[in-house]
Amino acid sequence: MLEVPPLHIQTLLSTFQAVHCHGLEFLLLNGCHFCLDVCFQLDSIDPDLGDLDDEEEAWEEEACTIRPRRLKRKFLFHTDDQRKKKFAPKMDVDGLLDPENKRNSLTNRNGVHKSPGINNTKVGNAGARKLVIRNFKEVKRLSGAHEVLSWIDKPMKLTDDYLETAWKSLYEAVVAIQQSKPVSTSKEQLYEVVENLCKFKMAPQVYEKLLHLAEVHVSGSAERFLQYPLYLLLYRNVIQHCRETGDSETLLRIMDKAWQAHCQQMIMIRHIFLYLDRSYVLHTASVASIWDMGLDLFRVHIISHPKVQSRTVSGLLQLIEKERAGEVVDRTLLKSLLRMLSDLQIYREAFEHKFLEATDELYAVEGHQLVEELDVPAYLTHVKRRLKEEDERLLHYLDSSTRLPLISCVERQLIGEHLTQLIQKGLEILLEDERLGDLSLMYTLFARVKEGLKELCTAFAAYIKKKGRTIVNPSDAEGDRTMVQELLDFKDCMDSVVEVCFHQNEKFVNSVKEAFECFINQRQNKPAELIAKFLDSKLKAGNKEATEEELERLLDKVMVLFRFIHGKDVFEAFYKKDLAKRLLVGKSASVDAEKSMLSKLKQECGGGFTCKLEGMFKDMELSKDIMLAFKQHVSNMKNVPGLDLNVSILTMGYWPTYQPCEVTLLPAMVTYQNIFNKFYLAKHSGRKLQWQPTLGHCVLKAYFPQxxxxxxxxxxxxxxxxxxxxxxxxxxxxxKQETNIEDGELRRTLQSLACGKVRVLQKIPRGRDVEDGDKFVFNKAFTNKLCRIKINQIQMKETTEENESTHERVFQDRQYQIDAAIVRIMKTRKTLSHNLLLLELYDQLKFPVMASDIKKRIESLIDRDYMERGRDDPNAYSYVA
Amino acid sequence: MKVKIKKWTGVAVWKWTANDDSCGICRMPFEACCPDCRIPGDDCPLVWGQCSHPFHIHCIMKWLSSQQMAAAQLCPMCRQGWRFR
Structure with a gap:
């Protein structure tokens, strides 16, 4: 009791005021009764243990002004030691002060709490403070009350017929209440009568009588409800009416009225018999509190009647169905009746079960129908609205215990049952059109049902694979050219879908990765090649569409695609070839971009992957230094033709292999080349230089008449x-004679000069292709806006050749790698069955290989005596040391 | 004269002069590197002895350091005393 927080006191106080306003005088009296007890106890608190703050004191004061005479009586109570002892432990002040309980008693719910915690043991401690009453006025008592009060002061002997007389007054009051007539005796008196009866140990009899009285009334009214002609008539009409119009509201209203009346009566009765409720009932486990008794009677006699119950419930269900169909219904009525059912504790058996069944049925039908009729976004919006409606329903009238089964029922019928259909029908279109809003809705709804996200994820991955396959395997060569850009766009799109709609769900992120990896590797080698070429086109000079940051971002994105590729060696081969071209021809857009790409590759695949590429950059830098030294060397020489020579000196292993070819240079050039050879070999002994005329390029000054x-x-x-x-x-x-250029190369070169965009030569006769016996003349009429003109080499044929040779090289390298891996594995395992060997190989090799290729390599290794077939088991191999 | 060379950018690949042969110690071609290295070129150079036999520098150094007496350091090919050229 000492720990009563101010909040409780506040609640108490406001409760009293509210009750006062509603004119329920006697409740106030009783309330004050407890209240003052509290007050008294608060006052007796040891000042050291807790101070009453101003607020509480103010309350104390107010309480006194409300009912001074109760206070006095209370005072008397506490002067009498014996009474106090008897009274104090019985008071369930704790329960009263519990705000939950307080609210309950106001909202006509359960009655008195049988709270075990009576912790007011410190009441009446030593050092109790004197209770000071401010603004106290003596009020004259009513004569009746006087009489009763006098029993309290002096010990009283009960006459034998006291029970009879007392009960008579109580009986009259109860019957009056039951018939909704005013009660003649004041309720305060009645209360005190009950109190006295209880004090003289007549509580059991009183309770018995009250129970009987209530039962008679309730069963009587139940019979009336069923049999009384008027009711019956009404009832029949109602049923008829219901059948005709589907309106079940009237019946429900009658039921509601009966219930409300019953509650009110029970409250009144309980207030009168409050003392009984709090003393006898509280201490006797076998009897229910008066309120519970009332509920019990109502349950047994009225609602449990099969006809009444079934009609009420079906009425409720009809009403709810109407609301679901979009009509406006009386929610307060629904709420009140459902509250009744849960108060009577038959909500679950009588209502919830049927309600869920009806819901299940309704939404099953609706789901099947709408899935067919509506397109997926519309259907999803509908489901969302339905869920919201049901949620509101829960908020407004359904019991909160229904939430789980109801919502899961709606989810199951509207979403869970149609997962596959919805996905099949809608997902692809939504993804195709990038309808992010609808996709998010789909995700949130699917997330509600079991397996929903799993199915969505699988379908999502399947879509990516399907769409990806069409990108990777285009029907024409045109598609190859745009493949990488399309892949990048597709990846961007899927990423944004996952981020915006799927909340970056890890499962979806992974499935995107897996799907990309799967479809990109379904076509061997080509995607890797195209990615390398795409990078080349972006890193080439003259590509001025992108700023450096944009380029950097693009490179990052391409790296993501690169990560999916299994045959990274194909990529490396093509990237190397293109990089070589960029470096040698000086076409690289920016060294920074090249370097950043290199570091990305290094990060991704390790130093082994990029060491050759790095070597190429190193070669270029070394060449620069050498050329500086060479220029100095030349400037000290005499008789040197004036020619600006720059040489890139390549280290064999780093660069792609180029076919050596010999051409006849001009004498001046040969001299100059020899000077350089001499200079270089003097610096680096033990080396020789092999010139690559196909890679060299020049700037020529051409004198045209124009x-x-x-x-x-x-x-x-x-x-x-x-x-x-x-x-x-x-x-x-x-x-051919003069230049010694290889025939095919020569024809292409001449074609580029005479038949390309820039025609500095004229071919006789005219035509697109260079034929035997064609003649060429200098084009004197040549004009061009630009001062510096680049004449492109004709690349077409060359590229296919190069392409093939690059692939060839990659496959050759792969063969060596396979050989090496097999020998490595066999060396550690000594003997191994074919299948296990394959498994380990797939694990070790970083590129896709076919079993048939591996078999060929194993054959070749057996031929070369690296290993042999097992003597006992032909499917096993053993290592030959 | 209608055309004149202003600038010439040539490309040349350097190789070891002993390129066609293979290292007498590790049996790898000189074009490639010794077994301890990964990339041929400047990082794994060749050396010639007075006897004109070339080896990977890593190979011959290993060989020389494995010889007991400094006086008896011989070319593994011709058993002449080894001296760098």
Whole structure:
């Protein structure tokens, strides 16, 4: 009791005021009764243990002004030691002060709590403070009360017929209440009568009588409810009416009225018999509190009647169904009746079960129908609305215990049952159109049901694979060119879907990865090649669409695609070839971008993957240094032709292998080349230089009648052009003799000069292809807006050749790797069955291999005596040391 | 004269002069590196002895250091005293 927090006192106080306002005088009296007890106890608190703060004191004061005379009586109670002892432990002040309980008693719910915790043991401690009553006025008592009060002061002997007389007054009051008539005796008196009866140990008899009285009334009213002609008539009409119009509200209203009346009566009765309720009932386990007794009677006699119950419940269900169909219904009525059912504790058996069944049925039908009729987004919106409605229903009238089964029922019928259909029908379209909003809705709804996300995830992955396959395996060559860009866009799109709609769910993120990895590797080698080429196109000079940051971001994205590729060696081969071209021709857009790409690759695949690429950069830098030294060297020499020579010196292993070829250079060039050879070999002994004319390029000054131009051409193109310094017209054969260029190469070169975009030569006769016996003349009429013109080499054929040779090389490398891996494994295992060997190989090799290829390699290793077939088991191999 | 070379950017690949042969110690081609290295080139250079036999520098150093007496350091190919050229 000492720990009563101010909050409770506040609640108590406001409760009293509220009750006062509603004119329930006697409740106030009783309330004050307890209240003052509290007050008294608070006052007797040891000042050291807890101080009453101002608020509490103010309350104390107010309480006194409300009912001074009760206070006095209370005072008397506590002067009498014996009474106090008797009274104090019986008081369930704790329960009263519990705000929950307090509210219950106001909302006509359960009666008195049989709270075990009576912890007011410190009441009446030593050092009790004197109770000071401010603004106290003596009020004259009513005569009746006076009389009763006098019993308390002096010990009283009960006459034998006291029970009879007392009960008579009580009986009259109860009957009056039951018939909704005013009660003649004051309720305070009645209360005191009950109190006295209880004090003289007549509580059991009183309780018995009350029970009987109530039972008679309730069963009587139940009979009336069923049999009384008026009711019956009404009832029949109602049923008829219900059948005709589907309106069940009237019946429900009658039921509600009966219930409300019953509650009110029981409350009144309970207030009168409150003392009984709190003393006898509280201490006797076998009897129910008066309120519970009332509920019990109502349950047994009225609601348990099969007809009444079934009609009430079906009425409720009809009403709810109407609301679900979109009509406006009386929610307060529903709430009140459902509250009745749960108060009577038959909510679950009588209502919930049937309600859930009806819900199940309704939504099963609705689900099947709408899934067919509506398109997926509309259906999902509908489901969302339904769920919201049911939620509101729970909020407004259904018992909260129904939440779980109800919501899960709706989810199951509207979503769970149709998962596959919804996914099949809608997912692809939604993803195709990037309808993020609908997709998020789909995700949130599917997340509600079991297996929902799993199915969605599987379907999502399947969609990515399907769409990806069409990107990776285009029907024409055109598709190959745009493949990487399409893949990037697709990845972006899927990423944003996962991020925005699927809340970055890890499962979905992973499934995106897996799906990409799966479809990208379904076509061997080509995607890797195209990614390398895509990078080349982005890193090449002249690609000015992107700023550095954009380029950097793009590289990151491409790296994501690269990560999915299994055959990284194919990528490396093509990337290396393109990088070599960029470096040698000086076409690289920015060294920073190249370096950043390199570091990304290094991060992804380790130093082994990029060491050759790094070597290429190193070579370029070394070449620069060497050229600086060479220029100095040349400037000290005499008799040197004036030629600006730059040489890139490549280390064999780093660069792609180039076929050596010999061409006839101009004498001046040969001299210069020899000077360089001498210079270089003097610096690095033990080496030799092999020139690669196919990779060289020149800037030529060309003197045209229309103006002078700088021509940026390959070395071979330059050689052809330089021949025109001597003669006007040159035939194909002469070219061959003079330059010693390989036939196919020569034809392509001439074609690029005479038939390309920039025509510095004229072919006789005209035509697209260079034929035997064609002649070429210098194009005197050549004009061009630009001063510096680049003449592209014709690449087409070359690329296919290069392409094939690159693939060839990759496969060769792979064979060695397979050999090495097999020998490595066999060396550690000594003997191993074929299948286990394959397993380990797939584990070790970083590129896709076919079992048939591996078999060939094993054959070859057996031939070379690295291993042999098992002597006992032909399916096993053993290592030969 | 209608055309003149302003600038020439050439490309040359360097190789060891002993390229066609293989190292007498590790039996790897000189074009490739010794078994301890991963990348051929400057990082795994060749050396020639006075006897004109080339080896990977890593290979011959290992060989020389495995010889007991410093005086008896011989070329593994021709058993002449080894001296770097």
């Amino acid at each position: 103006g002078n131009k700088d021509l940026q051409v390959s070395l071979l193109q330059a050689l052809c052009l330089l021949l025109f310094n001597e003669t006007e017209e040159i035939g194909l054969e002469e070219f």
